[in-house]
Amino acid sequence: MSFPVLDLDLAGIRGRVTPNFRLDTVTWFRVGGLAQMLFQPADEADLQLFLQQLPAEVPVLVIGVGSNLLVRDGGIPGVVIRLSAKGFGGMERLSGDRIRVGTALPDKRVAAFALDEGLAGFAFYHGIPGAIGGALRMNAGANGGETRERLVEVTALDRSGTRHVLSNADMGFTYRHTDAAEDLIFTEAIYQGEPANRGVIEAAMAEVEAHRERAQPIREKTGGSTFKNPPGHSAWKLVDGAGCRGLKIGGAQVSEMHCNFLINTGDATAHDLELLGETVRARVLAASGVRLDWEIKRLGLPGAGGAVEPFLGA
Structure with a gap:
């Protein structure tokens, strides 16, 4: 569902403004709803002018390359700002x-x-x-x-x-x-x-690259590390210990290769991924008593599937 087009003062703005921008085209999970407006400023001066002219009541969110981000299916109201490499x-x-x-x-x-x-x-x-x-x-x-x-x-x-x-x-x-x-x-x-x-x-960088190739599902539609490491624990070990390696909900799956990664296997929704994440958190809490915190940033409004309750209400 699309948002109403924002009526803003764009006098002097040089950057690109796109109403109802599809955020699933820029997130690494390849899921998510629309941004009511996407603004890509030409440079810092352009961003400064835009912010100065933007009414205080209009919400603003900033996204980067979309790698550690889960945008919910209902999209993001207000303005989403994405800085360009050119500017x-x-x-x-x-x-x-x-x-x-x-x-x-x-x-x-x-x-x-x-x-x-x-x-x-x-x-x-x-x-x-x-x-x-x-x-x-x-x-x-x-x-x-x-x-x-x-x-x-x-x-x-x-x-x-x-x-x-x-x-x-x-x-x-x-x-x-x-x-x-x-x-x-x-x-x-x-x-x-x-x-x-x-x-x-070069040797240090090669070691980093070898570790990623060996241990992470880098060729999948994923958002990177899903949960923060709790003090004294490794998140992936807690997830594995709770029996969640390979767990699936809809088109979302806990990676078999590294179980602190969630994967869009092809047709996942943001709701699938968030529900899977909260299912994992609930099972880890039940198995170990540890409450995992999300590392992936989750933004926006829930879609048709509704909001996902943290820890599934546990």
């Missing part, structure tokens, strides 16, 4: 072994740029299928590295279009979390690298 994909070597990157850049591109610049500390990004904006929002990490270990500062715009520069300390990083205000839209980041031999960096 927010710059990379620059700075003095002091630092690099400045746009937040629309895929994490892998940043790892590759650091390699070309002879800077170590970014190999873990080679194994994360997202963009820098999401990495900042989630303190993304893999293979023993995390975003907070390399970040110097972030530039962001708030809901009113005011520009902010946040230090690493301002971000309040913890495991897969930042305390930065939810309305902030990150536009660029500065990272600190360490000079290293190219061969050393």
Whole structure:
């Protein structure tokens, strides 16, 4: 079902505006409803003007490349903002072994740029299928590295279009979390690298790639790691121990290869995937007493299947 078209003041806006945009075309799960309006700003100045002109009552959500995201079947009301690589994909070597990157850049591109610049500390990004904006929002990490270990500062715009520069300390990083205000839209980041031999960096990146190939269902329609690791536990071991490896609901399945991944086997709905996730959470809670938290971001309104109750009401 489509949304009413938003009547907005777009004077001076240079970016692309698309009413009732199909979000299943950009999410890695290939599911989800419509965005009432998708806005792809031309650059930071264009985004700033758009936010300044946007009525305060219109909701705003930001998405990246759609890798760690589950959009519900009822879609997302208001404006969905998606930064483009053209406007927010710059990379620059700075003095002091630092690099400045746009937040629309895929994490892998940043790892590759650091390699070309002879800077170590970014190999873990080679194994994360997202963009820098999401990495900042989630303190993304893999293979023993995390975003907070390399970040110097972030530039962001708030809901009113005011520009902010946040230090690493301002971000309040913890495991897969930042305390930065939810309305902030990150536009660029500065990272600190360490000079290293190219061969050393390549070896670290090759190890990350080999791990992904060996352990993760990277060729499936998936959203990456589904649940956060609880303190003292591995999420996949808890899921496996609860007998959920390979569990199916509709077109959604827990991966046989790595059971902290959910898969769209071809005809899943967002409802199937969320119901499967909550079924897994309920079974893990019953089996181990541990309450798994979602790592995948779930956004939007429920569709015809209705809302899925957390832990199925357990």
